[in-house]
Each structure stands twice: as C-alpha cells, then as structure tokens.
Amino acid sequence: MVSLGLLAQQIVNGLFFGGQLALIAIGLTLIWGVARVLNFSHGAMFMVGGYVGFFALGFTGSVAAAILASIVVVFALGWVTEFALLEPMRDREEFDIASMVVTLGLAIFLENAILVGVGSRRRAFPALTEEVWRVAGLTISVQRFVIFLISVFALAALFLVISRTKLGLAIRAVSQDDQTALLMGVRPRRVYAITLGCSAALAGLAGVLLAPLFTVYPSVGWYPFLLAFVVVMVGGLGSVRGTLIAAMGLAIVRSVSTIWVAAESAMVLLFAIMIAVLLINPDGIGGWIDG
C-alpha cells in the first residue's frame, strides 16, 4: 500500500521535473511549429549549454554568468545552424527529412568535437545549494525548486514574446504561412534563425540548469532529447500548449511510477503512453486542444 505522503512527494517531484522537461521540449516543438525542423541536435545543444556553463562558472565563479553565457552561446549556435546548414536546403524538396539528417549529423559532430576537444570525463557541476525544505511532510530540494522557477520564468518570457510582441507576431505568421508573411514585409529566414536561436537557447539553459543533476559529458544530451521527443510526440509536434501539458503529465507519471518500478523502466511506460496517444490521435494532445 502506497502512503499518501509518498504519492504527494512523487507528484511534487514530478511537477519540478515537468518544468525542466518542458524547458527542453518546448524548444523542440517550437522550431518544428515555425520552421518545420525536427531538430535532432537539440540534445547536443543541451550538452553544449552544460559545457559552456561549466567553463563560464570556472572562469567567472558566478552561476548567473554561467547561465547567461550558456544562453548566449547556444542561441548563437542555433542561429548559425539555421544560416549555415538549414537555410541553403530550405527551398529543396523533402526539406523535413533533409533537415533531420543534417541536424543528426550536427549532433554527432558536436558530440565528437567536444570529445576530442575536452575529453570524455564527466564534469561535476557544483550544486546551486544542498538545502532542503520540509513543507507539510514533503521534502523539497531548494535546488530543484529554483531550477523549476527559472524554467517557469523562461517559458513565461517566451510565451510573452510570442503572444505580445511584434517579433512574436512575425513568428506566428511565419509558422502559419511564410509566403503570405513575406508579402507583409516579414523576413521569414530571419524569423527561422531567431526561432532556432531561441529554441537552442532553451536547450542551452536546460543544459546548464540541469548540469548539477546530470553532470556534464559529451553524450549527456541524448537522454533529455529522448525524453523531450516523447513529450513532443504526446503533446503534438508543433503544439506549444500540448507540449506543456504533456511535459507536466508525463513527468508526474514517470515520477509516480518510480514508486513501483526503477526509473529506467519508467521510460517504457512513457513510450507506451506515446504509442497509445499516437494511435488514438496522431496529432497528440495538441490535436484535441488546438482544434
């Protein structure tokens, strides 16, 4: 029999994990929704974010500087990826498939470049804090809570930009009809680059925020990418709202399921949910909520 206290604890843990998962997954779904790119290098950008944060922290001693450096560098990486690798192929047929192959190649390149450049050793990123709070019988890691808050703040900022600013208007227009947006004076290619930059920056931010939990090593990005991929498929590729709901839901399911099974086995459950959702509605949760 599972105690209510344990169940509540796992739900809270899942909630915090959902915030982190959303941070990674929203970037993945955003770039698909706007630029039709299923970015297989998203996990590698997470990894680069972790390394940039690690070295920036060592250089400056400031966590804030490490976070800022990760965001800036990985944004630039996303921007360059669009202009150097994706834009030249954009007018070709089968761009969706070609962009997957190219970004997969980029992921392998980045992983191996890091491997050659800095080695395979896991780099321990110091914990933000070891403090824990005990609230109503629940144990709350302050570090996870802070990471959750930063994730919520970053996603709220992204939503504000998309829904309230001229740039957001351009992003939404391009995602719906890039040719008509072009006739309004929007520059879709610039919008793609900014969106890929923002998407990558979210991955980079996640990479540095989660570095204390995951540590930093060349292949660290694949597991978060896989999780984000499941989330995005369940949430609906391109649906930001669906992805948000899926991230929170799946994270809580995963967390609660670890009461009975090992964390690794919980992945099987997530994949089963993904398959079930896709069988019922290939557009995922977004297919229901976005109409």
Added chain:
Amino acid sequence: MSLVELDAVDAGYGENQVLHDLTLSIQPGRVNCIIGPNGSGKSTTLKAVCGLVDVWDGTIRVRGDDVTNAHPRDVVERGVVMLPQGGNVFPEMTVKENLRIGAFLVDDRDVLERRYREVYEMFPVLEEKKRQRAGELSGGQQMMVAFGRALMPDPEILLLDEPSAGLAPDLVDDVFDQVERLKERGRDMIIIEQNVRRVLDVAEYVYVLDQGERMYEGETEALRDEDEIMRMYIGERHG
C-alpha cells in the same frame, strides 16, 4: 512618372521562362487589370513586381526606384502591397492581429490606430470581431480581413491576385463590391482576374497578356472596340 514599370522583363520558375521581354507602365490614378488565358503570366507579373519570382533580365521600378529582384519587404516599403489569391488570412490569429501584421513595417502607434480606424470604418464587422480568430469567420468576412490587412500599410498601389478565384458566387459579388469601394476611395490597383467581365466593369485600363508577352493595352472602353482582342481573349464580340 510611372507608378510601377516593367522594362523588357524576362522571368520564370527554375528553367521555365514565363515572362518574355514584358514591358508595362502602370500610371497612377487608375484601376488597372491584367487579363489573359491560363499560363499567360498574369500572376507571375505581380509576383515579379513583389520579389517573389526571379527576374532573369530587364528592370522593374516602383516610382523610379529599381526593385528588380528586391526582397518583398523592400517592395512593401515602397508602397506596393499584394493581396494573394484566396486572401490567405492567418487563421490562428485574431482579426486585429491579422490587421497588425498587415502594417508590420509601421511602428508609430498613432499611425497604427488611425489605420485601424480607417479599416474598421470600411469594414465595421471587423471591429466587432477583432478579438475572434480569423479562421473562425465566414468566407466573406475572411476576405474583408484580407482586404483590411492589405490596406493597413496604406499602400500606394494594391495588387490583387485573382481575388475571386475559388469563391462562391455570392462571395465573388462581395469581393467586387470591395474593389468598387476601394476604387471610389481613389485607391490605385492592379487586378489579375479570370472573371474578365466583372473586372472590366471596374478597371479603367487593361493589359492583355499571352504567353508572357503583352498583346494589348489601352483604356477599358477602347478595348471593347477591339473585336479581334475581345474574341480571342475575352471570348465575345462586342455589339
């Protein structure tokens, strides 16, 4: 000075040349139409002006400025706005957001508010539905959104690419009503249209294209006396 001028333009898609040495001089102060059979290069002409099609040779000017192969944004900045076939509203955006993106290059809040007022004055239903998603509106209302969006930058000339294509007959009437209203307000336009009889009722000057070449140009009334042209391209003999 011509408002829009094409000088010996060759243009096309990939290796398929559509426009052949095309020369047109669109004068200000009138409604122009371009007619011709399918594949004659009507839409390609508008797209070449807007920067959507590669111009291989020749020159396109807007009020004397060379805009040959310019980015569409540069063409919009010079007051040339195209309303694409079918209107193509952004369905997930509200009516007001659709209007806002029409004036994407306008940043002055006062100017924007004035433009909203002008559009709402012309299409009052859009003000009532300004917070509704454009995709939820009727076909006729969506066309109003498309017209309103095209008017938001207060263009010097509006390019209408087959505005009645694919519409139900009652919507076709709505579209030509809007065109008439724009004409009454003195808006310069170039209209590409398959519905020749309807467009000749509103246009003051006609260009006839065939296989990417200009076959005829002149006042609409004068065209009605051109029996050969009327028979070949409009499918009727005057009188």
